[in-house]
Amino acid sequence: MKILLSGGAGFIGSHLAEELLSRGHTVLCADDLSLGTETNLSVLKGRRGFAFVTADLRSLRATESVFRKQRFDCVFHLAANSDIQAGERDMTLDLGRTFMTTVNLLSCMKRHGVKQLVFASSSAVYGELPGRISENSGPLQPISYYGAAKLASEAYISAFCRQCGAKAWIIRFPNVIGPRATHGVILDFVKKLKKDPRRLEVLGNGRQFKPYLHVDDLVRAILHVWGKSRGELNCFNVAGRGRTRVSRIAGEVAAASGLKGVKIRYGKSDRGWKGDVPQFDYSLDKITASGWRARLLSDAAVKKAVREIWSENR
Numbered sequence: 350m351k352i353l354l355s356g357g358a359g360f361i362g363s364h365l366a367e368e369l370l371s372r373g374h375t376v377l378c379a380d381d382l383s384l385g386t387e388t389n390l391s392v393l394k395g396r397r398g399f400a401f402v403t404a405d406l407r408s409l410r411a412t413e414s415v416f417r418k419q420r421f422d423c424v425f426h427l428a429a430n431s432d433i434q435a436g437e438r439d440m441t442l443d444l445g446r447t448f449m450t451t452v453n454l455l456s457c458m459k460r461h462g463v464k465q466l467v468f469a470s471s472s473a474v475y476g477e478l479p480g481r482i483s484e485n486s487g488p489l490q491p492i493s494y495y496g497a498a499k500l501a502s503e504a505y506i507s508a509f510c511r512q513c514g515a516k517a518w519i520i521r522f523p524n525v526i527g528p529r530a531t532h533g534v535i536l537d538f539v540k541k542l543k544k545d546p547r548r549l550e551v552l553g554n555g556r557q558f559k560p561y562l563h564v565d566d567l568v569r570a571i572l573h574v575w576g577k578s579r580g581e582l583n584c585f586n587v588a589g590r591g592r593t594r595v596s597r598i599a600g601e602v603a604a605a606s607g608l609k610g611v612k613i614r615y616g617k618s619d620r621g622w623k624g625d626v627p628q629f630d631y632s633l634d635k636i637t638a639s640g641w642r643a644r645l646l647s648d649a650a651v652k653k654a655v656r657e658i659w660s661e662n663r
């Protein structure tokens with residue numbers, strides 16, 4: 350298939366592009382390189398079926414020029430503002446990078462008759478719902494502009510499917526970890542320890558407790574549901590089994606560094622920053638029933654990703 354992948358220079362996008370190419374698809378990555386990197390693209394350049402275009406998808410004209418390059422069968426939309434804290438400081442960031450990129454892609458899909466969309470959504474759409482959250486849980490009241498822009502995008506995608514007879518797969522990722530990370534708790538800890546090998550400051554009290562999913566498992570999940578479910582609008586939670594505390598992640602990073610006597614200092618708040626959801630738990634019944642399950646539990650995914658991120662930031 351001919352695929353347009355927005356956000357392909359990012360952490361998850363670059364892994365997804367690799368796997369799509371391995372499965373014989375052609376992939377055009379569109380990214381404005383605001384958060385994605387040339388390093389992430391270097392693993393893709395030269396591969397058969399791969400092309401890259403620098404484009405800011407907040408602009409309809411720039412998005413339209415990407416669609417004029419070829420006729421796509423499917424759009425994988427991963428471009429977004431992935432920096433939740435920056436979104437709190439400037440509430441137009443998520444509006445532009447997450448929501449408007451969605452609207453512009455939908456608008457071009459309509460004009461060019463593209464009928465399939467896979468959307469990278471997030472657990473952030475649920476806000477702070479208690480208990481095990483299923484795809485039908487509600488009310489959906491996000492506590493970050495990031496979550497709000499993802500939810501608004503989901504709503505537009507739902508309407509688009511009804512209006513244009515298209516199919517969409519909305520996949521609500523948990524915390525995703527692994528090599529080529531551009532952000533996230535593990536990279537943050539690794540960078541801090543590189544800067545000051547004696548101490549590690551943790552944002553929040555370290556008791557935050559969430560599911561972590563290795564990017565290899567996530568990519569398998571995305572391609573699994575895309576291939577399997579055939580409804581008009583398909584929505585899935587995805588995660589590995591179990592959850593991991595931030596204090597455990599800090600311990601893993603300190604251990605992987607090989608440094609002696611690292612002092613781990615915790616904050617007082619139950620959360621790392623405004624908009625951070627400190628604890629959540631997913632029901633995975635729907636994706637499990639479809640025949641997918643993660644190879645790695647949350648703790649094992651953390652252990653693996655810590656080793657990978659530490660070694661690439663050596």
Ligand SMILES: NC(=O)c1ccc[n+]([C@@H]2O[C@H](COP(=O)([O-])OP(=O)(O)OC[C@H]3O[C@@H](n4cnc5c(N)ncnc54)[C@H](O)[C@@H]3O)[C@@H](O)[C@H]2O)c1
Pocket residue numbers: 355356357358359360361362379380381382383384385386404405406407426427428429430431445446450469470471472521522523524525526531532533
């Ligand atoms: N990493 C996670 O834990 C996680 C969790 C839930 C959801 N997600 C979602 O998955 C997707 C990928 O996340 P990631 O972790 O790889 O983040 P990332 O920041 O590495 O990737 C996002 C990419 O989008 C690009 N981008 C941003 N604005 C753009 C614009 N206007 N035009 C074109 N490109 C633009 C960035 O340059 C970047 O390469 C995002 O939609 C994110 O919200 C990620």
